[in-house]
Amino acid sequence: MQPLTASPKWFVPGDIDGFFGLLVDNLIQILLIVGLCQGVLGFPAELIFARILPGVALSLILGNAYYSWLAYQQGKREQRDDLTALPYGINTVSLFAYIFLVMLPVKLLAINQGSSPAQAAETAWQAGLVACLGSGLIELGGAWFGERLRRVAPRAAMLSTLAGIALTFIAIGFLFRTFANPMVGILPLGVILLSYFGGVKFGIPGGLFAVLLGVLLSWTTGLTIWDGQQWSAAIDSLGVYVPKLWIGGLWEQRGVLLQYFTIILPMGLFNLVGSLQNLESAAAAGDRYPTTPCLAANGIGTIVAAFCGSCFPTTIYIGHPGWKEMGARVGYSWLNGLVLGVLCLTGSISILTYLVPIDAGMAIVLWIGIVIVAQSFTVTPLRHAPAVVVGLLPGIAGWAALIAKNSFRAAGLGTPEQPFQPDVLVPALRLSDIYIEGAFALEQGVILSAMLLSGMTVYIIDRDFGKAALWSLIAALLSWIGLIHSFQWTPTDTVVKLGWGAGAQWAVSYLLLTLLFLYAAWRTRLQKNNTLEADLEQRP
Structure with a gap:
């Protein structure tokens, strides 16, 4: 911790590395949203770019702006210029859980009941909004009872459940994909393992290097080929998309809240407990933030996402000490929200989706799955390993x-x-x-x-x-x-x-x-x- 004589700045050179690292993390989530919504759920482009992504943008802009402002204000009070804003973005596990465990079953059921593919996609999207809203309400309520919850539920019970989803719906699928396309998948995976586990420096953030390498390999090996029709569709998605309120969609599928309660409740609790643990991690690194407003901001960000069209909760990210060590302070957070907001609100993400295939970034997602599973063993008492x-x-x-x-x-x-x-x-x-x-x-x-x-x-x-x-x-x-x-x-x-x-x-x-x-x-x-x-x- 610095002596109490400094004052915070809105941007410092170390924020550049932090920005690219956090941007890649969030960008991969957005690419996954686009890829899975199109490939797994069969959502039309209008539904993704005009409804979901504007909601994603608004939640990211508000959350990153708040945590940047909080770090700046706290730095002023403590007369410090070394406070690092809390990293914030889309919750990876909720993304997979709500697509595969809520939205996909709802879509299949709708088709079974005679709905057209377009009607089924609409119903699945509405169900995702309800799931996201439920998660946000749990996170917001947890701002006042989160600590008591942590004392009731054993850590092994919480983390192992999260790890089960990470191992299967996150890690295994991308592991299969990595070895199905080894010329594209294995080398970026090596970069990720060297960067995040081996501490090797490549001159640019390891995640960014892995994605750039994956893009190069995808295009040079022929896994991704030029398609004029797809490029035209990506260009056609450019525009200005203003977030709208979708209260009607939430109301129409309100029954999802009960039907998928066993998915929504635990995911909300996981987001809540995960945020508490990440606040503890920040405190251990020297940046102690107030618990209640941080958790409340998490919940509000997710609720805003749901009301404005996004099916995907947001959360405080793991890895605050890493961003701090990198030299990131306040600026990396607000800049991340600004850039991602522009990409989503202008449809520019469609260009990136075309140029950067999921295969280029799957090594990062596979690493996330590995870390979540490993954490469930390493941060619980050794005697509780069988429970994990x-x-x-x-x-x-x-x-x-x-x-x-x-x-x-x-x-x-x-x-x-x-x-x-x-x-x-x-x-x-x-x-x-x-x-x-x-x-x-x-x-x-x-x-x-x-x-x-x-x-x-x-x-x-x-x-x-x-x-x-x-x-x-x-x-x-x-x-x-x-x-x-x-x-x-x-x-x-x-x-x-x-x-x-x-x-x-x-x-x-x-x-x-x-x-x-x-x-x-x-x-x-x-x-x-x-x-x-x-x-x-x-x-x-």
Whole structure:
């Protein structure tokens, strides 16, 4: 920390490196939004560039402006010029979770019910708005109870659940893509590993170097080729897009808030807890920011995104000490928001999307997945490592369920003409020892069930069997009303089955497990009392 004689500046030379590093992080998220919304969800360009990206822009501009202003004002109060603004941007895990676990199922269900592809895309977008709004409300409310939440939920239960999503929906998919296109994927991955794990300096930020190298390899190896029609479409997307309020879309799909509550609630809590941990990380680096306004700003940024068309929550980013060490201060943050805002509000991001394919930046996303999974082991007590593994399993099962259903569809099933036939598919898979209905059960409420199972394991390891019983009882109650595990087949998908007694078989099983934990608690207490009595009898 500097002596209390300096004053902050709005921009210093170190902000240049910080700006490029944070810009690349956020730019990759935006490229993913465009690529996944087009490729996975089939959204038309108008929906992406005229609705989603203006909402993204507004949330990034407001958030980065606030954290820059906060750092500047705090620097003035503390008479310091070395404060680094909190890094801020789109939440990577929420991006994947809401696309694959909310918006894609909603779209498939809409098509199954007879909607046209355009209508289904509209419905999926509206569902994403509701999920984003729910996450923002949780983050905003958490500004006042976040610390108490952290004390209730074991760290292993929170981080392992996050890691399960990161390992599957983030890391594995891009790992496959890396080795499917090794001429483009492997060398940038090496740059990322050398930069972020090996500390090697390339003269420019490692993330920027990796993306530039990936772009060069994509175009020179023929993975990306010139397409005049696509270039014309990118040019046509240029314009001025003013953010609008989309309250009607939120209201039309308000039922999504309950239907996907088991996804929305944990994602909101993850954003909340992750922001708290990043505030702690900043404090450890010497920059202590007030908790409540920072968390509130997070929630407000996400709520603004939802009302203005974006389906993707924002959050305080990990890595504040890295930006600080790089020399970034206040300017890197506001400049990041300004540049990204201009790219999104003018449609210029369409040009970058065409020139910079996802393959060019997938090494960074793969690294993010690796870091999230590694963190779930390294920042939890060593004895809780088994609980982390348990928390990973439901996420892996949920991803496997998605892959299985996509495989069925690739084989021509899952259409109104050739609907799923569980009485045929399930026995056929069991012949190869694949109990696919177990994966479908874990897929429903995957994040919440992972948290509960990991939490139970933590308290078993700590021999606090009473708390393990409480977590098991919560799982029984959630199963009974169908918020976790309960599912039903449709002609094109497996979807959540809500209702009183919907998940009775899982609820009864968890209830029996609760009784077992209570018995273990009673036996442990009895043995402890017997030991104490024996010690007292042996004393003179």
